[in-house]
Amino acid sequence: MKHFLLAFFLSLPAAAQMKPAYFYQSIDVSAYPGASFTFEMQVYGEREDEESRTALTVIEYAGNRSVGSAQGGVTMDHFRENEWNRLSLSGTIDKRCTRLEVGAVFDGRAVFYYDDIVLKIQDKSGTHVLPLENTGFEGPDIKPWQLGNTPKGTQVSVTNLQAATGKQSLMADGMTDSPSGQFADVNGVKIYYEISGEGAPVLLLHGALENHHRFEHQIHVWTKNRKVIAVDTRGHGKSTLDTTTLTYELYAKDMSALLDLLQTGPVDIVGWSDGGITGILMARDYPEKVKSVVAMGANLSNDGIVDSLNKEMRFRLRQLEKTDPNGLEARVNRCMLTEPNIDPASLSKIHCPVLVIAGEKDVILESHTRLIAASIPGSRLLILKGQTHDAPIEAPYVFIKAVEDFWKQK
Structure with a gap:
């Protein structure tokens, strides 16, 4: 890869000129001399700085000697963040x-x-799809893909946090060495969190099988005038997992203990999906620690979820019971299919300001979202027109404005 890496290195801005990391697979093409090739893949990016980048690579070898190379564009001008991009190199x-x-x-x-x-x-005989292996990263690891130049603080692994198709993809996480990132010993596990900014504290709680990076837009905006506490819940992201059965009450207990350790005083909570459920439970069960809650796409019970998603989760769990019954994804799916079990009447105990949000096209039934709002005294309800369950990333600034308007009015 050295020939290509030099070209990539020299094309970078001066501030970013360091050897890039890479992954690759080798394949025999001796039967196709002089033929044309097209190399494609789906790429999704969450970028913290504008100098971060990725590009496709093809290196040609005669034996062990490089005889040519091709590179994709290293500028990210046309790359669409927070969505899948089909990149191609010919x-x-x-x-x-x-x-x-x-x-x-x-x-x-x-x-x-x-x-x-x-x-x-x-070639003259037609188009041939060559048999690369593990092209969808649906296996337990990245083999036979190989890595090089992976710097300290970068994690490369198979993940279920994002997938263009199937359930997994290859993740190259270059933000694992955040100077603000720390671990807290909480209820038998290590909870990873990052604190950035100064001001009134806000706790961000992500959804199932995700991590704190899903709030990247919100973190970028709110750190300008808030102290933002972004957390990976137990087993997710960099936080560890034990054998305790996963429940939303356990997630809330973890966050209560974390706030005790951080000595933040009462916080505003912004929770999305599972994080919204956790935020509601914290307002009910730990009221002294909560100033307000924004609950996006939350539910009180499994019957608040649309049938199509429940069918998908049941199908996926049946697969996992055969292949990885004790893994995080199987455990989270069991939790979502059997939990939460929150009595709407119990929400009358909540007395802090609450904003209940859902997308017009959410996977949570609108009638269920309205039930949550009606069950919390004085809460506000907002259905985001045209938006889905993923409004915080699909329409981040619409979501940010809704939250900030709520904070101003509460």
Whole structure:
């Protein structure tokens, strides 16, 4: 890969000129001298700084000698953040070439996800899809893909946090070394959290099988005038997991203990999906620690979820029971299919300001969202027109404005 890495390195801004990390797989192309190739993959990016970037790579070898290379554009001008991008790289195979090394390079403070990798060869006989292995990263690890130049603080692994198709992708997380990141010993596990900004504290709680990076837009805006506490709940992100059965009451207990350790005093909570459920339970069960709650896409019981998602979760759990019954994804799916079990009448105990939000096209039934709002004294209800369960990332500034308007009025 050295030939390509030099080209990539020299194309970077001066501030970013360091050897990029990369992953690749080698494949025999000796049967296709002079043929054309097209190398494609789906890429999703969450970038903390503008100098972070990724690009596709194809290196041509004759034996162990590099005889050519192709690189994708290293500028990210047309890359759409927080959605899947189909990147493509085409060229002609040198007639001396016997194998290709195909993959991608990445650098900077960002989390990139890669999925659905395809290598096509076009010659006089037609188009051939070459048999790369583990192209959708649905296995337990990244093999036979190989890594290089992975810097300290960058984690590369298979993940279920994002997937273009299937259930998994390859994640290259270049933000694991955040100077604000720390671990807290809480209820038998280590909870990872990051604190940034100064001002009134706000606790951000993400959804199932996600992590604090899902709030990247909100963190960027709110750290300008708030102390933002962004958490990975137990088993998620960098937080550890024990054998305790997962429940939303346990998530709330963890967050209560974390706030005790941080000595923050009462906090505003912004919770999304599972995080919204946790926020509601904290307002009910730990009222002295909560100033207000924004609950986006929360539910009180499983019957508040649309049938299609429940069917998908049951199908996925049946698969996991055969392959990884004790893994995080199986345990979280069991939790979502059997929990929460919150009596709407119990929400009358909540006396702090609460904003209940859902998307017009949410996976939570609108009637259920309205039930939550009606059960909490003095709460406010907002249905985001045209939005889905993922409004915080699909329409981040609409979501941010709704939250900030609520904070001003409460």
